[in-house]
Amino acid sequence: MSQPSNPPTPPAVPVDALRTALGDATPVVAPDDDGYHAARAIEPGGVEQRPAAVVRPADTDAVVRAVRVARDAGAEVSVRSGGHSVFGLGAADGALTLDLRDLDSFELDVDGRTAWAGGGITAGAYSRAAGQHGLATPFGDTGTVGVGGITLGGGVGLLSRSLGMTIDSLLGAEVVTADGEVVRTDADHEPDLFWALRGGGGNFGVVTRFRFALHEVSQVVGGVLLLPATPESVARVVAAAQAAPPELTMVVMVMPAPPMPMIPAEHHGGLVVMANACWSGPLDQADTALAPLRDVAARAGGALLDGLRTAPYPSLLEGGPEGGPLVATGRTFLADGLDEAAAAYLLEQLEGSDALMRAAQLRVLGGAVSDVPADATAYAHRGARLVGNVAAVARDAAGAAGYTPWVEALADRLRGAEGAYVNFSLDGGLDAARAAYPGATWERLRDVKRRYDPQNRFRGNVNVPPA
Ligand SMILES: Cc1cc2nc3c(=O)[nH]c(=O)nc-3n(C[C@H](O)[C@H](O)[C@H](O)COP(=O)(O)OP(=O)(O)OC[C@H]3O[C@@H](n4cnc5c(N)ncnc54)[C@H](O)[C@@H]3O)c2cc1C
Structure with missing residues (x-):
């Protein structure tokens, strides 16, 4: 995305020098070339980046040669791997983009x-x-x-x-x-x-x-448990996730139920808690570990869907959102937990918003994450027991921008600790x-x-x- 102010123009990427250095084996795609649009595309919708050149190296040597050309020219280098940076910095405007997708050994x-x-x-x-x-x-x-x-x-x-x-x-x-x-x-x-x-x-x-x-990690018990969202059920699911043995991790979504075939039609659009759970301990202890979560569902009137099952761990990573025309805006926050008052506010806000899609994601951490000292790595928020995101989705960037004050206010209300997890930040500013x-x-x-x-x-x- 363009910067609002006018920073000094960075040195240009020398496309001809890149072509000479890389040879025919590593094509260099510049804005006037066929295939530029596909080469610069990244996953999130609505992000239009215009790198000065895109190179798709096949090995470390090609990366070295490209970086040396950029070094000699003083040009910026941006790096694209899976392309999921939500604000598209993997393909920065005016930079040499190294698309690493072929480094998939x-x-x-x-x-x-x-x-x-x-x-x-x-x-x-x-x-x-x-x-x-x-x-x-x-x-x-x-x-x-x-x-x-x-x-x-x-x-x-x-x-x-x-x-x-x-x-x-x-x-x-x-x-x-x-x-x-x-x-x-x-x-x-x-x-x-x-x-x-x-x-x-x-x-x-x-x-x-x-x-x-x-x-x-071979077979795990995982999947989605869906239940009606009330202030009590939201707060209790979070509390159950926090009190669970460390072999159980939950990512909790609170949102209007999407019109997915697996969700009974009468609940589409109603606020639900979608607990995405993964038990990686002994399989015969899974039911005991998951009982408090199922108990919350029972007290909320019964699970709308109990998709928790024994499955190979990699299968839990399949699916997920498609990149596409919709554009999201969001804010991230850290917290120690989520009490009923905060949950009630969250539900009120989700109910009152007219965004095409809106959701809060509550990732309950602790366990092994908190066992590592805060200064042992550059991730310093080891004590944060919950990493959250709130997001709203619109048809285009202007529409999404209209919801930014809403996501900011909601994240501010749910925030319980200073700081942020960098991979959920929605801009690259200071x-x-x-x-x-x-x-x-x-x-x-x-x-x-x-x-x-x-x-x-x-x-x-x-x-x-x-x-
Ligand atoms: C649908 C979705 C689901 C997500 N789920 C999770 C989740 O469960 N847990 C979580 O922690 N995060 C999650 N994220 C956030 C994700 O971790 C970040 O967006 C991350 O930056 C994406 O990495 P990427 O390689 O796909 O993105 P890219 O856009 O390709 O890269 C992002 C940035 O990472 C750097 N980079 C990437 N690869 C390299 C490399 N090899 N060398 C040097 N720099 C590199 C670059 O600075 C680049 O700008 C999710 C994001 C999305 C969109």
Whole structure:
């Protein structure tokens, strides 16, 4: 998206020099070329980015050559992996966009329980490949999200309370830095860079390969339990999710029921709680662990749908929203929980809004996420027990913008703690960066940025300016 003010024009991307450096094997797509529209497209609707050139490297060497051309020209580099950045920074205006989707390798060491994965693989492709061996690395709840973006921001998902955030399973990375050098980093090599990659976003270079730990996760009990939304039921579902053993993680949506075939027609449009649960403990203990959730449903008049079932873990990441013409606006917040008064306010607001779609998402954390010290990685909000989002959807960007004051006010009311989870921030401005990275984390990130990207070549992200 264009900036409101008129910043100085950044150095142009030298398209001819890129073509010479990359050769025929790696096409460079510029605005006048056929295929430019498809090459710059990203997942979220309504985001129109116009990079100066899009390159789709097939290996680390091509990334190095492209980054060196950008370095010599002083041009900005933006990185696209799964393309799910909700404000489209993976393809920044005027930048050289590196589209990593062909870096989708997956090399598994079954005995060692580790894998090297390409910087452009999706969470779904990774999880399906690992799942064939009964293994998993925790990502989010949607398979089409890129491993690159979710990992570098932190990664919260259906295994967070049992196995921690994605970054807690990151063992190392191969990074092409702003000066075009290939660096291997882990806890023992360039440890400050490794610290910064675990939550600091795409600020520090192009990650061409990630090395992850894998965990034994085969069959889980998961899926969606749907129940009528009342202030009591919303607050009780959140409380049950927080009180559950760490092997149970829940992502709770509160929204008007969409007209999906799996939801009885008479409930379409009525406010519902959609609890997306994943039990990754022993299967014979699942019913006991899920009993409090089912009990809340019973007290609310009965579940409208009980889709909780034993299933292979990767199947829980399938489906999810399609990219398309609809445009969303939203705000994220942290909280310790959600009481009945806050739930009543939330339902009142969802009921009163005329947005095409509107929802609150409440991700209950704690468990293994909070076991890691706040300064161990660049994700500093380890104590936050709930990460939330509120969103409204319209047919176009102008319509969505009209709902921004509404989502802001609602998020302000539900917010219980300072800060934000960077992967849910809806802009890349300084306020978003400061919310994501408080105090000492901010200072340390700026120092690492100064060492690895002093010219701020990688600024298509929630940007940390060099110290
Ligand atoms: C439908 C949907 C569901 C989501 N679900 C979850 C969820 O369950 N849990 C969660 O934590 N988040 C979730 N997110 C948020 C998601 O983690 C972020 O939007 C993330 O940035 C997307 O990563 P991406 O690679 O798909 O996006 P991209 O737009 O391709 O990349 C986003 C940014 O990440 C950086 N980046 C990506 N790959 C690399 C790389 N290899 N090297 C260097 N920089 C890189 C770049 O700065 C880029 O601008 C969801 C988002 C959507 C739209």
